Amino acid sequence: MTQPSNADTLPPTARTQVKRVPQRGNYDRQQVYDILDEGLVCHLGFVASGQPFVIPTAYGRLEDTLYIHGSPASRMLKTLDQGVEICLTVTLLDGLVLARSAFHHSMNYRSVVLFGTATRVNAPDEKLTALKAFTDHVVPGRWAEVRPPNPQELTGTLVLALPIAEASAKVRTGPPIDAPEDYALPIWAGEIPLRLQAEGPVTDSRCQPNLTVPSYAENYGR
């Protein structure tokens, strides 16, 4: 939810200005953070040899920095590590919008598009902080209970930081908007809300006996 104390605005740029249906555009920093924090996977776009690539990957946020990570052998991370332009998009699909006309069918969603270049995180303590943000973004509370990275794993993880400075949100909510004359049609119209829902956790068969399922796994997302 928007917190007045963080009611900062990200100044729109030529890249982030929402052109199609501009009333759906939003440059409120807190709104951008809320969408990033609720999402689990981003789609990361970059250009290599003139060719666009869009790769799904997990991420974490710490204040105004977004972190991604992976193997130093990753083609994507090696490319991003060279400072190429990135477009990182997170989309939350909130529902299907069924109008009376085929033409006005739509979807309710919240999305963020973030532009920038990444820099490599080298300092081991910042790297650890980023990885904690990463783990706790996906499963809040998990970091405190797991075996932390050892020096070899820390070396074997490339962490990149992307400033959340040039970004915009785009949001559609609400019922279908039909052409005025179509509201008289005897066609059902409305929304089908969608939600990414967790099902009951599946304990690894190789777990030590008598371990309790942690409440953050038992009640994930609730």
Place this chain on the structure above:
Amino acid sequence: MTQPSNADTLPPTARTQVKRVPQRGNYDRQQVYDILDEGLVCHLGFVASGQPFVIPTAYGRLEDTLYIHGSPASRMLKTLDQGVEICLTVTLLDGLVLARSAFHHSMNYRSVVLFGTATRVNAPDEKLTALKAFTDHVVPGRWAEVRPPNPQELTGTLVLALPIAEASAKVRTGPPIDAPEDYALPIWAGEIPLRLQAEGPVTDSRCQPNLTVPSYAENYGR
């Protein structure tokens, strides 16, 4: 599910070959179709003025063609209509994978990455067929009940076709894979399955009275 009668293979190219964790890569045409058909939103990547853009958009599939559509005024569609290279990615997030070590946390997912260039669909009947595929992809059965596009709406919709020829799927399933010595740790590990779930449909307050909610809306995804 893979159907033997369609057990065609998409020949891997330099762009589609899965490099990181190659055993997760898959070039089975039916598997690619299944992921595309289950997804609702793709992330479409393209380059404009050297800058990557990644835009979420809906899509439809008809045999070996993927259709996208939108307003002829859309910056994205105008760019794609010029035949620029596209990378289109669909990701289904199936679960969170909680390992004993922070390092081995992962996600279960199925994704498709599709490369190619789009061509504009001009013939009105192919355009209608594409829009039907589009609507019925999102809500199976919906097209037959709605007011079809009139000539003005058909003109006001730009439909682009992308051949499903150069694509790969990437899939991770199953429990966490920890380092051998970590299995002795008294840390709960397992999967939290995730599913995009429909909630009860919300009837538009401007609907004509006494309309029944269609079963495809009432039981969406079930």
